[in-house]
Amino acid sequence: MANKSKFQAIRGTRDLLPPETALWNRVEQTAHEVFTTFGFGEIRPPIFEPTELFARAVGGETDIVSKEMYSFPDHTLWGVEGQRTNIILRRPNFEDIRAVSLFVSQVDDFISQVDVALKAGEMPKTNDNDRALEQLRSGSDRISTFLVPSTAGLSEEQFKLTVAFIQDAAAALKFGDQVSLRPEATASVCRAYIEHNMQQLPQPVKLYYMGPMFRRERPQKGRYRQFYQIGAEILGGPDAPAIDAELIEMLMTFFDKCGLQGTELSINSIGHAADNCRRGYVARLKAELERVKDKLGADSQRRIETNPLRVLDSKLDHEQPIIEKLPRIADHLCDECKTHYAAVKHELELRGVIYRENWRLVRGLDYYMRTTFEITAQGLGSQNAVCGGGRYDGLVELLGGPPTKGIGFAIGEDRLILSLQESGKGAAPQGRDVYIAWMGERAYATAIRAAKDLRNAGFRVELPPTELKFGKALERASKLGSRFALILGDNEVQSGEWTLKNLATSEQQKLTEQALLDYLHGL
Numbered sequence: 001m002a003n004k005s006k007f008q009a010i011r012g013t014r015d016l017l018p019p020e021t022a023l024w025n026r027v028e029q030t031a032h033e034v035f036t037t038f039g040f041g042e043i044r045p046p047i048f049e050p051t052e053l054f055a056r057a058v059g060g061e062t063d064i065v066s067k068e069m070y071s072f073p074d075h076t077l078w079g080v081e082g083q084r085t086n087i088i089l090r091r092p093n094f095e096d097i098r099a100v101s102l103f104v105s106q107v108d109d110f111i112s113q114v115d116v117a118l119k120a121g122e123m124p125k126t127n128d129n130d131r132a133l134e135q136l137r138s139g140s141d142r143i144s145t146f147l148v149p150s151t152a153g154l155s156e157e158q159f160k161l162t163v164a165f166i167q168d169a170a171a172a173l174k175f176g177d178q179v180s181l182r183p184e185a186t187a188s189v190c191r192a193y194i195e196h197n198m199q200q201l202p203q204p205v206k207l208y209y210m211g212p213m214f215r216r217e218r219p220q221k222g223r224y225r226q227f228y229q230i231g232a233e234i235l236g237g238p239d240a241p242a243i244d245a246e247l248i249e250m251l252m253t254f255f256d257k258c259g260l261q262g263t264e265l266s267i268n269s270i271g272h273a274a275d276n277c278r279r280g281y282v283a284r285l286k287a288e289l290e291r292v293k294d295k296l297g298a299d300s301q302r303r304i305e306t307n308p309l310r311v312l313d314s315k316l317d318h319e320q321p322i323i324e325k326l327p328r329i330a331d332h333l334c335d336e337c338k339t340h341y342a343a344v345k346h347e348l349e350l351r352g353v354i355y356r357e358n359w360r361l362v363r364g365l366d367y368y369m370r371t372t373f374e375i376t377a378q379g380l381g382s383q384n385a386v387c388g389g390g391r392y393d394g395l396v397e398l399l400g401g402p403p404t405k406g407i408g409f410a411i412g413e414d415r416l417i418l419s420l421q422e423s424g425k426g427a428a429p430q431g432r433d434v435y436i437a438w439m440g441e442r443a444y445a446t447a448i449r450a451a452k453d454l455r456n457a458g459f460r461v462e463l464p465p466t467e468l469k470f471g472k473a474l475e476r477a478s479k480l481g482s483r484f485a486l487i488l489g490d491n492e493v494q495s496g497e498w499t500l501k502n503l504a505t506s507e508q509q510k511l512t513e514q515a516l517l518d519y520l521h522g523l
């Protein structure tokens with residue numbers, strides 16, 4: 001018997017359903033409108049990219065890249081890959097001629113499968129793959145000699161070396177690229193900027209995006225494995241502090257238009273990677289952390305080595321007094337970064353943007369420099385950051401493009417929606433304007449026409465697919481939250497005067513079709 005187990009959405013993913021999706025649409029529409037008024041255009045990058053892109057941009061040591069990405073090899077040669085594993089794991093016995101012969105035929109079969117896949121373009125045709133195939137062929141020739149009795153003078157040592165030679169070649173073959181579902185989109189936007197030569201457009205280029213991102217985090221309120229971001233990036237042009245400030249102004253305008261409450265903007269500058277700036281600070285911080293290492297938890301102890309700045313992010317109660325005494329980056333910025341930071345704050349004040357400085361705001365991705373910022377909102381519990389962003393001059397260059405300034409942010413749309421709902425700004429269930437209660441075949445034809453005309457005029461209409469007694473129809477109409485019922489029976493069709501019932505007041509009136517449209521429009 002077929003297994004009838006129920007399917008459920010995968011842990012950390014969820015269905016977004018009506019009426020909530022109406023709120024999602026409203027938020028996204030607001031983003032389109034606000035961002036357009038600031039001169040941004042929409043970009044829609046793919047949902048998966050080479051793993052290497054994220055490793056390089058976000059940083060191999062970050063939690064996102066080292067633990068949270070959904071990655072998989074992008075090919076369909078599972079059978080051939082299985083053969084490869086088999087070959088790599090075999091330890092054929094030198095003295096067992098049958099085992100040696102089986103190994104040789106497995107290798108030869110594997111070689112011909114790889115050859116076919118390469119010729120068909122199912123495997124990447126790279127120099128490395130060509131070289132590995134050549135090595136496999138010569139290994140196969142060599143090992144065949146162990147099958148011929150006249151060469152019995154060959155040693156077991158030589159046999160083992162030949163097997164290893166073949167196994168190394170098999171392991172070196174690349175069946176396809178390693179790809180990942182995007183954990184964020186800044187890397188993709190920079191990749192696209194380079195790929196489409198956007199440095200030749202008037203600078204800076206201002207782009208925004210919205211869509212799903214994927215991180216294998218421990219799910220909880222406001223934290224999902226598939227979540228949605230609305231983000232914006234400014235690439236190219238100068239690093240004028242006004243750019244940082246205007247981007248943040250746009251963000252706060254957007255939150256305001258959405259009706260988000262209790263927002264708090266925190267800002268910081270983490271300087272740039274130089275000995276007289278962040279690198280010097282990190283060295284001092286590391287030295288300080290080493291001194292208090294014993295008092296820190298395991299995560300922070302590990303981070304002293306991998307990324308000392310991230311220790312400042314710690315939420316552990318017992319670490320707070322220790323962290324408060326650590327050296328602060330603001331005291332170690334170089335003159336240019338210090339001036340830039342002061343100017344960003346001034347530019348924010350010119351725009352009436354209220355901020356709070358937070359020297360511990362370092363962000364969890366490697367590409368940031370100078371300005372970093374985060375916004376929290378109410379009603380979210382521990383996952384209360386609705387937006388994070390910052391400047392990342394140099395990222396485009398790191399990905400193979402020209403030296404380019406950059407700054408951007410990403411809003412966690414799930415959290416934004418949650419916060420709106422918590423403050424009573426959720427969407428109302430989608431009702432209907434008119435429910436058409438019809439009876440009889442002639443009335444049905446009129447009902448279809450009436451539905452079409454009303455919908456064309458922009459009204460939300462429910463036309464029941466089967467005939468219902470008027471009482472039943474009115475009951476359904478109320479359950480669907482309809483404002484009016486349009487009653488169409490033989491009488492109405494004959495007279496051309498339709499009955500419109502207001503379901504809140506129970507008042508009824510007779511109207512021609514045109515008068516009905518005029519009446520509804522006039523409401």
Ligand code: HAM
Pocket residue numbers: 183184185186215217222223224225227228229231232233365385386387388389390391407408409410411412413414415
């Ligand atoms: P991020 O801080 O990793 O930055 O993410 C931005 C926002 O996405 C967070 O503040 C949060 O609201 C939301 N978010 C992150 N992870 C989850 C999750 N698992 N579930 C729900 N919401 C989540 C970035 O992604 C950068 N790319 C931002 C940026 C753009 N910086 C410069 N340009």
